[in-house]
Amino acid sequence: MEKLLTTTLLICCLTVFGQEKKSEETIFVVKEEQAIFFGCEKIGGKTAREKCTYQKIYEYIGKNIDSKLAIKEGIKGKYKIKVTIKIDREGNISETITDSEHKKIDRKIKKSFKKFPQMIPNKQNNIKRATSFTIPLILIGK
Template sequence: MEPKKNPKKDMRKYSGLYFQVGLILMLLFVWRAIEWKTYEKKEIEQQVVQFDQLDEEEQVMVMPPNTPPPPPPPPPAPEPDVIEVVEDDVEIEEQVIESTEVTEEVPEIVEVSEVAEAPEEEPIADVPFSAIEDVPIFPGCEKFKNNEKRKQCMSDKIRDFVNNKFNTDLGSELGLSGVNRVYVMFKIDNKGNIVDVQARAPHPRLQREAERVVKMLPSMTPGKQRGKPVGVLYNLPIVFQVQD
């Protein structure tokens, strides 16, 4: 007896494939059903913006910090004066406007019997040579414009002058030996003259010789402090060496 089913049309060999496809379709359907959302009609209506209500809401202005308050509104303009029209026949009393000028009284002239003299400026004290603003100018140092160069030029000129004028024979006459130091201090006054010469030496004759030589220094251009001539104090150490 022949079988009724066609072996070529047997569907059982594809049953596994059909099962898998059906399972996938069911999973997609269930996932879509879970993700699906429904909204009530009231909620949808509440989310609609009514444009006719925007004009009724208060406007909120956000001002930056430390912003000064707005100025107050200006005062109302004054009402215009009422101009009254008067007929020509009506007499109007004229108002006399008094002058508001203030008459100043002429001050009395007071005769001055004595005129007080202005106080004289205090003289500037003597300034040390190291602190003077404009140093005295020794003859021959005028070519230097710099204050420091003038100082150096003056020191060199005084040293050469003393070496040439000092009596070097005093050492043997006085029986001195070795190195002898003589300290001299003098002042160049506000006219450029050498004054107030003082000396200190190990022997009185050396002291007198140092004073004699320093007093022979030539007159100079006086030093200035704050633009005014002043006295300048100068210290001069003299080293006198006697050859044995």
């Protein structure tokens, strides 16, 4: 009985894989046009626009996240955090995710990104798409 069940399962698996067709869908790994800050769209070249966008993101962080946050929370040394901001189809932040283990730091970083300016959304085949940015931050404690 056990051999019959094993043989039947093997035949079914072979039949399913034998009938499999290649997909005609195209999967995009590279973004055609990355979401960018307003003002960066005027810069020539995709790489230069992306560099400008990251520069503006870090300028925003420098102005809106307290540089003494780690000290205030009693953290010693360097405290590394990854912040992921999700940008919706309209260019607005839809979610902010951090990998911080400190709830107060997590809350303050998320709160600071609520005022993040609207961006020009990501495009793929000239269609607006949601995207995300992952930003490494290092907070310096005592």
